[in-house]
Amino acid sequence: MxxxxxxxxxxxxxxxxLNLGGGFSFHLLRCNKCGKEKTIGFDELGELHLRYLKGLKSPYSVASSSYDRYVQEIVDVEPISEKEYYKGVExxxxxxxxxxxxxxxxxxxCPKCxxxxVEKTKIITMYD
Ligand SMILES: [Zn+2]
Ligand SMILES: [Zn+2]
Incomplete structure (x- = not known):
């Protein structure tokens, strides 16, 4: 991803x-003024992430599908939309x-100026 x-x-x-895109267990955000990266693990989000999973119709990712399904079927939280979720994460x-x-x-x-x-010149590694 x-x-x-x-x-x-x-x-x-x-x-x-540069890191582009989050992984299946964290989000990647960027400062809107200086461009500094910040990663946030889903486990740091607590109930917010559970509420988001609850609002999804299907598992968030194949890797976490059994956990996602468990949240959707068993955990008792109020579902939220993707938009509300992103706002909450920010x-x-x-x-x-x-x-x-x-x-x-x-x-x-650019971290300097x-x-x-900025132009992507080469992919170093893929992660997810
Ligand atoms: Zn900044
Ligand atoms: Zn520059």
């Missing part, structure tokens, strides 16, 4: 690594030290 890539900044030429992620907010849809930025003009 996710990949670690080598990227290049088209503005200043810096080369750096709230838990909180603020970056630069004053920005960690968001799902914030673009990757903060430009969003």
């Amino acid at each position: 996710g990949q670690r890539v080598e990227a290049k900044c088209l503005n200043c030429g810096a080369v750096f690594t 709230e838990i992620a909180g603020k970056c030290s630069c004053g920005g907010n960690f968001k799902f849809d914030a673009p990757p930025r 903060r430009s969003t003009k």
Whole structure:
């Protein structure tokens, strides 16, 4: 689901690594001001994640399908929509030290000049 890539900044030429996409046990968010990455494990989300699973019609992933089904059938929590869930995860992620907010849809930025003009040059590893 996710990949670690080598990227290049088209503005200043810096080369750096980026993580794109979360895995099946964590989310990857990015600061909307500086681009800093933050990962949040599903286990850190507690009931929020359970409520999201409950709201899904099918298992979240094949790897966790028996657990997901258990939550959907047995656990007694109020289901929430995907939108509410993402908002809740962003709230838990909180603020970056630069004053920005960690968001799902914030673009990757160059760690040197903060430009969003970054180009993926090579895939280093895939993870999920
Ligand atoms: Zn740059
Ligand atoms: Zn930041």
